[in-house]
Amino acid sequence: MKLKRLKLTNFRNYDDLDLSFNDGLTILTGENAQGKTNLLEAIFLLSMAKSHRTNIDKELIQWDSESAKIIGEVETKNYEFPLELQFQKKGKVARVNHLDQPKLSLFIGKLNVVLFAPEDLQIVKGSPSLRRKFIDAELAQSHPVYLQELLDYNRILKQRNKFLKDFGHQSNFDELYFEVLTDQLIEKAVSVIKYRQDFIKKLNDYAGEIHYELSNQRDKLTLSYDASSSKLNYDETDTLTEQFQALFKSSIDREKYQATTVYGPHRDDLSFYLNGKLASHFGSQGQQRTIVLSIKLAEIELLNELIGEYPILLLDDVLSELDDQRQHILMSQIEGKIQTFLTTATIEGLQLERLENASIFYIEAGQVTQE
Ligand SMILES: Nc1ncnc2c1ncn2[C@@H]1O[C@H](COP(=O)(O)OP(=O)(O)OP(=O)(O)O)[C@@H](O)[C@H]1O
Ligand SMILES: [Mg+2]
Structure with missing residues (x-):
């Protein structure tokens, strides 16, 4: 399963973002509080319709905005379809392939993710x-x-x-x-x-x-x-x-x-x-x-x-928590078969041979540039 593209509108500290991704490893890097976890959170939301960080959907809407939107282009073995979540102060709307879903349970699990975040430790x-x-x-x-x-x-x-x-x-x-x-x-x-x-x-x-x-x-x-x-x-x-x-x-x-x-x-x-x-x-x-x-x-x-099929893997800042050997095992397990999004404050210290085919995005205050 792959996420081909992600669009965010007034989501957390992103005004307007439109990114396309490769099948392999995507590294999101940048200083603290710039929006790395926010981006993983948006991908997680496309899977679960619920944040892993908060139960209060209103917090996802950019301060001073009325609504927030997340759109993801998903590719599975057999289909390609957009998933869309729109948050308003009153509630949320979930769409699969442009169709409103009357129940969130019909939306959840269309995209499969495994998230590994520091709190999981x-x-x-x-x-x-x-x-x-x-x-x-x-x-x-x-x-x-x-x-x-x-x-x-x-x-x-x-x-x-x-x-x-x-x-x-x-x-x-x-x-x-x-x-x-x-x-x-x-x-x-x-x-x-x-x-x-x-x-x-x-x-x-x-x-x-x-x-x-x-x-x-x-x-x-x-x-x-x-x-x-x-x-x-x-x-x-x-x-x-x-x-x-x-x-x-x-x-x-x-x-x-x-x-x-x-x-x-x-x-x-x-x-x-x-x-x-x-x-x-x-x-x-x-x-x-x-x-x-x-x-x-x-x-x-x-x-x-x-x-x-394999889910998407989201690694939020956890590589630095693992020693070299465990980093190595983790990366070799996922290499070539699992689309992975990884956040890290610095790329230094990561095993460089793994980075050759990675796409690296640099995030600063909700603006993303590809290195
Ligand atoms: N609803 C919101 N509207 C606007 N900005 C927000 C909103 N919610 C959070 N933010 C901003 O997002 C920032 C946090 O972003 P995020 O958690 O993605 O940081 P990070 O890049 O993962 O940092 P770290 O490396 O410390 O984990 C907060 O400092 C805050 O300024
Ligand atoms: Mg973070």
Whole structure:
């Protein structure tokens, strides 16, 4: 999959930008705060219809402007089509091949990207929500149905939480209505968990192999999807509905007391083990970095397996975080098969032999010139 051209209008610090790209490596360089990440963010938005940096779309609109627009020309194995996102203060419009999409889920995943940003280095050690976000982003791109199931789950969860908050302490608690909400929630929870479980198993296989090589055949990496309660057994997916029913039944008093839904995929987590030891506790910083690199490279291979072609890779300032050997492995994995956009404050320190065929763009205050 390739991005042939990108046009930005009043997006962040870009007034009016129109760039065409090669199939290989594109390097975006320039000083701090000039717009390098903004440009990657625009490409990411074309994939997910949502920024990786903010939940507030209004922030994407250039200060003092009314609306912002991103247009990308995408080329896949079989098609070439434009993707367009327009942000207004009231909302956003998403178009595929010039047609308005009534639901964002119809837009998301038309362009596939894997983003590797400095904040990803927190995936191993940071909060569980980071890890859930990572899983959800990849699944949403490759399985449109998953995204719809997740949105449904979140909607019902919100309703159920509100109900617990409003009526949990009341004597007129409507048990019957609460049961309906719980059954609806369980149905979506089971679906979300099955997708995630399957995804993590597949990712585990790729990541394990890659990590073994990256660590000079020292470390065996395994991923595990952890349920929100030890009473749930995710290996027995056939009985998940019954497991949840029993769990919710036994935790009703706690839920009423805490006025929130205590169990479910919104509280699940992902753990990384190196040679059987929990990496968030025992892994060194270098090992944790290697894990992140391994799962990013695994994501690329997995998306290729699921979609039938390689995604686009966005590397935001991460090369400098990796030592020479890991830089080398990363670049040799992607060379010649994956269109890559890479930002860096300086080109010095990058492995120069890789730069021969790269196109280099210099960015200064939202203006881009090709070197
Ligand atoms: N809505 C907006 N309108 C205008 N300018 C914006 C808007 N949002 C952000 N900016 C500008 O974009 C700049 C940040 O750009 P960006 O994050 O792309 O920098 P960068 O080149 O990646 O820098 P670094 O090397 O530090 O990561 C901010 O300093 C701000 O001036
Ligand atoms: Mg940046």
